[in-house]
Amino acid sequence: MATIADLRQKVSETQPEPAAEMTRELLADGFDPMEILEQGVMSGLNDVGTRFAARKAIVLDLVRAGVTAKKCIPLIEAALPRGETPKNKKKIVLGTLLSQHNIGKNLVGTLLSIGGFDVVDMGEKNTPWDFYEIAEKNDADMIAVSVVFAPALEKFSELLRLLDEMEVRTKYPVIVGGGVTTQQWADEQGADGWGAQAKDGVDLARKLLDVSG
Numbered sequence: 716m717a718t719i720a721d722l723r724q725k726v727s728e729t730q731p732e733p734a735a736e737m738t739r740e741l742l743a744d745g746f747d748p749m750e751i752l753e754q755g756v757m758s759g760l761n762d763v764g765t766r767f768a769a770r771k772a773i774v775l776d777l778v779r780a781g782v783t784a785k786k787c788i789p790l791i792e793a794a795l796p797r798g799e800t801p802k803n804k805k806k807i808v809l810g811t812l813l814s815q816h817n818i819g820k821n822l823v824g825t826l827l828s829i830g831g832f833d834v835v836d837m838g839e840k841n842t843p844w845d846f847y848e849i850a851e852k853n854d855a856d857m858i859a860v861s862v863v864f865a866p867a868l869e870k871f872s873e874l875l876r877l878l879d880e881m882e883v884r885t886k887y888p889v890i891v892g893g894g895v896t897t898q899q900w901a902d903e904q905g906a907d908g909w910g911a912q913a914k915d916g917v918d919l920a921r922k923l924l925d926v927s928g
Contacts, residue, residue: 717741719755726759726787729779734759735786748794752822753912756787760818764894784818788825795829805924808850810837811861812870819893820861822913827859830917831926843874850887856924859916862893872904888923890916 717737725734734756741751763780766772807827811820817839824834835853837845850858862871871891878884890908891901892915901909908919920926 719751722755723759726756726783727762729776729783731783731786734783738787738790742794748791749914752791756784760784781818792825804831804833805856805926806833806853807857807859807920808835808837808853808855809859810841811839812841812867814863814867815839816863823916826913826917827920832920843870843877846874847877847881857920858887858889860891862891862896865895875905890919
C-alpha cells in the first residue's frame, strides 16, 4: 500500500504520471485529501525548491515539479468536501506579487472557494497598484498576496504603504504567504495575517472577516 511519504517522493522526483496514480490510490484508500495535498504534494514541491536553492537542481526541475503537482491537485480538489454556500459571500482578491509561479496561489484560491468565499483571482505578475485597483473595482473584503521570491518582499511593503496613502488600509485586511515569507517578517511589515500552508488562508479569512466555518 502506498503512503503519503511515497507520494512526496514521487513529486520530489518530478514523476507526473506515477504521482497522479499514487494520488488516486491514496484517495481510494481513504487518506485525508488535505494531508495528501500538504504532506504529499506540497512537501514534495518544497523538496525540489530546497534543492534548487542549494544549487542541486535546475530550473527545468522546478518546471517538472510544477507539472507533477498539476497532475495531482485536480484529483485532490475533487475529493475535498464542500460546505454550504453562504448567502452573502465575502469577496477576496488573490494574486501573486511580481512572480509567475502560481501553484501555491492556486491552491489557496481553491480552498477559499471551497470554504465559501468569492475569490477574484488576479493571476500572476501583479504590482502593488494592481492589487489596489482590483480590490477597489470589485468592492473586495480582503486582499490575499502570494510572495514567492525575494524581490517581491519589498513590493509587499510598497503595497501596504500604497493602501495607507490611498486611505483604504483599514478597509482591506491583507494576508500573505509564500516560500520566502515568515511569520516574523509578516508581523514586521504590518500584515494582518500570515499562512505557512495553503489551508491557513481559509482560517485567516474566516477569523479576520468573522465568518463561521
